[in-house]
Amino acid sequence: MIFIDTWAWYALGNAKEPTHPQSRRVYTQAQQEHLLVCTTDYVLDELITLLFRRLPFQEAQPFVEGLVDSVGQGFIRLVPITPERFEKAWQLRVKYRDHPKISFTDFTSFVVMQELGIRQALTDDEHFLKVNMGFQIAR
Secondary structure, eight states: OEEEOHHHHHHHHOTTSTTHHHHHHHHHHHHHTTOOEEEEHHHHHHHHHHHHHHSOHHHHHHHHHHHHHHHHTTSEEEEOOOHHHHHHHHHHHHHTTTOTTSOHHHHHHHHHHHHHTOOEEEOOOTHHHHTOSSOEEOO
């Protein structure tokens, strides 16, 4: 499995983003290797907000609809942040008080990655490394 973070989804959905080619290459490779792509509802919430703030509606809408279709078809595993996962993420937020710039969404992602045994994340967010939880950034 590979976890896809907000940053990577945004890069995949915006061809003008400088990291689009890198993200596309890693994502395509994951598909060719039949890796299960995983993300969370919190990540998609961040993504949808970001896309519609930065891109014209006519560009953001088809990308989001494509993601939703991929979830529905089982190509992307969408993991919900349950109250139990939320509580675990909150415990991480408190534990990593010396890292105030790590978003709460990132902490929820860390919880899901730990729970599902996912080590690889498609992201450019160094916070996945700073927490020293054994995560690797797919490049």
